[in-house]
Amino acid sequence: MVGDRPASTERLRRQNAALVLRSLRRLGPATRAELAQRTGLAKATVGVIVAGLEAAGAVTEEESRSGARGRPGRPVALSGERWVGVGLELNVDYVAAVVVDLAGGVVHHEVRPVEGGRTGHERALLGLAEAVRDRCRAAGQVSVGATVAVPALVRGDNRTVAWAPNLALEGPDLADRVADLLGTPVRVGNDANCAAYAEARHGAAAGVRHALYLTGTVGIGAGIVDRGELVRGGAGFAGEVGHMPVGDPTARCGCGRVGCWEASVGLHAMLAAVGMPELATPLETAAAVAQRAATDAEVRAALGRVGEAVGLGLAMLAGVLDPEVVVLGGYFVPLGDLVLEPARRTLDARLASAAQVRPELRLSTLGIEAAALGAAEQAFADVLAGDVDLTAGT
Structure with missing residues (x-):
């Protein structure tokens, strides 16, 4: 049904084809019989759908599986060619x-x-x-x-x-x-x-039911993932965490106000704290800061204060959203434990109850191209x- 109207034959055909594509995308190659079992569609229907998708260059047949009893089925796989x-x-x-x-x-x-x-x-x-x-x-x-x-x-x-x-x-x-x-x-x-969508499918949040992704660029934003899907809120604006008023109350933000979280933990705020210039990308910039921190105690101390500010904001988000995992991306990745360790300590100190479980903090595995x-x-x-x-x- 579409609303209060029966689905048209054409729409039903598209939906069934999409069901087959989703099965192949999520669970991998399968024979026509296995696809019928996965999707609940009739085997004859699956055969028609696969034939159409194969003609369109969307799927291809693989070699028959060895060791199968009787006449082996030929697995169908998504094609990356077209x-x-x-x-x-x-x-x-x-x-x-x-x-x-x-x-x-x-x-x-x-x-x-x-x-x-x-x-x-x-x-x-x-x-x-x-x-x-x-x-x-x-x-x-x-x-x-x-x-x-x-x-x-x-x-x-x-x-x-x-x-x-x-x-x-x-x-x-x-x-x-x-x-x-x-x-x-x-x-x-x-x-x-x-x-966050990429991390849930390819990166550090793959297989995690409830995750939060935190950007690490000039701005600070969050992506909320629940069972692999984004949580966007009523107007689609959920995750605008960079402007929570939990930062240095005297620090002016790019939005024109003072006290925003990103004015204390964004890339420019971090660079101001360590007294270093910005390079071509956030990752290059942070890599240079990490290199300096290896021999400069003042830089390490400044990054520790940034990490504490990160932990303060995450404590608020953890109390509201209760994520299993928080993935930190962007400039946070090259800095690693220079920021994460003080963030973890602050999280531990700020969680309201021992019954609360501190979310696991992970670094993004997808680099600057995650978004x-x-x-x-x-x-x-x-x-x-x-x-x-x-x-x-x-």
């Missing part, structure tokens, strides 16, 4: 791109630094998008869509930037410009949400929901 999703990230000091195929493999990734203010951001993002488009076309790959990750509040239409305190962005213009360039549907998503990777994964959302039909042209 269909791809494009993920882009626009951040304060860099842009990134990741291209993911239908099987979940990364076929291209790239990061470029940004200079030149707002126009520099736009030029860098559009230039990177154009390069990705040309690369995909040359490889014979077809994009099902693209997602642009931004450090901003994004409305529930997944296109409209509502508030971007560290970037001069507003409205649906960014989605429109990228869509015109790529010639494909484009979503816009919060960068922390995109990174772009999650954005690329989200580009397949309409396909895996049955709203886009890969077999339409076959």
Whole structure:
């Protein structure tokens, strides 16, 4: 049923095909009989769906499994040859791109630094998008869509930037410009949400039921994952933690107020604390700080104070959200225990009850491209929901 109306035959066919694709994506290759068992569809229906997907270049047959009794079935697997999703990230000091195929493999990734203010951001993002488009076309790959990750509040239409305190962005213009360039549907998503989505599928939160991802760039945001899916809240703005009033009450934030958490733990705040300059990307910057900290006690002490401020904010979030795991990304990764150990100590001291379990703090395993990777994964959302039909042209 769709609302109060019966689903059309066409829609039902798309939904069943999406069910098969989701099964292959989550559980791996399977014979037609196994797919019928997994999905609850009739074997004949699965056969028709697989034939259509194979003609569209979405699936391929593998060699028969050895040791099978009777006539062995040929497993069906997702194909990484044709269909791809494009993920882009626009951040304060860099842009990134990741291209993911239908099987979940990364076929291209790239990061470029940004200079030149707002126009520099736009030029860098559009230039990177154009390069990705040309690369995909040359490889014979077809994009099902693209997602642009931004450090901003994004409305529930997944296109409209509502508030971007560290970037001069507003409205649906960014989605429109990228869509015109790529010639494909484009979503816009919060960068922390995109990174959390990637960590839940490819990284440090894989297999975790309740997780929180914390960005570590100029801005600080959070992505909340429950059973593998994002928690976005009523207006889609959940996770805007960087502006919680738990930071230094005298520190001015990029949003114009004082006392925001990111004004104490964001990349620029960390650099001000250690007295070092910013390099091309947050990871390069933090790696240089970590190297200095190995021989400079004052830098280590300053990072300890940053870690305490991180722990203070996480204690508040842990009390509200009760995550099993908190994944720290961005500049936090090269600093590692220089920040995590004081954060853990502060968390222990701030949890209200011994009955509470301190969430496990983990470092991201996906690097600076985590948000772009999650954005690329989200580009397949309409396909895996049955709203886009890969077999339409076959």
